[in-house]
Amino acid sequence: MSPDQPTMLTQRVNARLRPFREEDYPRMVEIGVASFPDDPWTLEEARHWDASWNHARYEYLRLMAEDAAGRAVGYGRINHIPWEFHPQTYYLNVTVDPALRQRGIGSAIYDALLGELQRRGALAVRSGVAKETMTESVAFLTRRGFAEVQRGFESRLDVAAFDIARFAGAEERVAAQGILLTTLAAERERDPEALRKAYELQQACGRDVPAVGQPTDTTFEMFVAHDIEAPTALLDAFFLAKDGDRYVGVSLLQRRLAQPDVLSQHLTGLLREYRGRGIAMALKLQTVTYAQAHGYREIRTGNDARNRPMLRINEAMGFVKEPAWITFEKRLG
Ligand SMILES: CC(C)(COP(=O)(O)OP(=O)(O)OC[C@H]1O[C@@H](n2cnc3c(N)ncnc32)[C@H](O)[C@@H]1OP(=O)(O)O)[C@@H](O)C(=O)NCCC(=O)NCCS
Structure with a gap:
């Protein structure tokens, strides 16, 4: 967001990005569940999913964003898509604590992950976490050049x-x-x-x-x-x-x-x-x-x-x- 933009409504959070650590699991699940209250999951499921990932075959990078006090405020990841595998096609997800949105955290995570994708020579990146009713998320992606490629009904x-x-x-x-x-x-x-x-x-x-x-x-x-x-x-x-x-x-x-x-x-x-x-x-x-x-x-x-x-x-x-x-x-x- 440029400094002369008139709609600066909230305090910007200068999120620091760092690799995901084992002790981040509880807070990551908390942010995830708060973001998708209709689809809650547990620590056990998150750990099992990660432990079963085949890192030798498919890439998976997760970053955490923390505030100045060291509290995790959001996370993001890029990974290969095993069931539609292409070495230069990735999946991306950015999730920010709902209480701390519109403060630049999502953009900071996204920019870092985009840099990682560019370093890897990625040709395409997909994101599939937005429900049509999640207007904030849909806008976030479309403003960054994403276009709809698939629609699914739950x-x-x-x-x-x-x-x-x-x-x-x-x-x-x-x-x-x-x-x-x-x-x-x-x-x-x-x-x-x-x-x-x-x-x-x-x-x-x-x-x-x-x-x-x-x-x-x-x-x-x-x-x-x-x-x-x-x-x-x-x-x-x-x-x-x-x-x-x-x-x-x-x-x-x-x-x-x-x-x-x-x-x-x-x-x-x-x-x-x-x-x-x-x-x-x-x-x-x-x-x-x-x-x-x-x-x-x-x-x-x-x-x-x-x-x-x-x-x-x-x-x-x-x-x-x-x-x-x-x-x-x-x-x-
Ligand atoms: C999508 C999502 C990650 C965005 O997170 P966020 O922290 O609100 O993102 P940001 O604050 O960086 O950016 C959101 C908008 O707020 C604006 N903004 C940033 N700082 C601001 C501030 N201090 N005051 C006012 N607006 C601000 C940004 O410019 C941005 O607008 P833009 O898209 O036109 O650039 C968040 O809504 C989310 O977690 N949704 C659920 C998960 C999801 O569906 N993710 C989909 C993407 S993978």
Whole structure:
């Protein structure tokens, strides 16, 4: 902001930037939760996510901003995008304590990260944390040359109000086609290859999820870290559709540690030749049955706005759309 600008309303904070340190976790989570109160997370989740990052393969740099008294006031990061990997494409996030915004802290973090990106010869940087209703964040990015490249809907299902009887016969209809519904928890007991097969199915389905860039495979170790060993993982809510011994479809839920009555829907997908046969809907009904049986209040899911087949299923089930999340991109090259 130039000194002659007339709208200098608040005291500028001269934020000092430094690398992230282990002892920053609690304050980072506090700032993050205050910034995204609808999606709270815990220290345990933050630590697990960081510990499972493959630093040999993908870059990850996080900076903290602190005020003159040494109190952390915001953070930012740049990282490669494992599921759409390109060595010169990065993801960027800047988050500032909501009580201390409009004081230059976000700009200071952003400028430092942009310098890091330029030093690395980055060609593109994306940021995907702004909801369309977060006008401050959207303005921050667009004023810095970012443009919308993707829009996704978060939608929520009221579990108790869901009338499963409306969809009676879904499981029987897929059974008549020789498709059996099971869980990864059950499969793991009987098939030593269960994890490897579930990983391969996830990769195959992941390639067809609408994305901004070119989807890329992730590693088996990442699958284990995110879907099996994560503190949020629920292997008895990791539903699989089987044709004989072959895994052909998946729909899985995970817990949210800071919201014990809410479940997150993760990937739902079918191998191409099994689509259009009611298997995805049958799998999704298993997830709701699970949620009802275990007393959960809500299931949340996120879908790319272009993903009509998935949106149709969610709309038919009664998921209610929230304001969209927008992914932005800025070309640097
Ligand atoms: C987006 C976000 C990081 C901005 O943080 P911030 O600390 O408010 O950012 P700044 O104060 O540096 O800049 C915001 C605006 O306030 C202005 N500003 C800075 N100091 C000011 C001051 N002392 N008085 C008045 N305005 C000021 C800036 O010029 C800037 O306007 P500009 O975009 O036209 O340059 C913050 O809103 C946030 O954490 N949002 C949630 C996370 C998120 O969605 N991030 C998206 C980006 S990755």
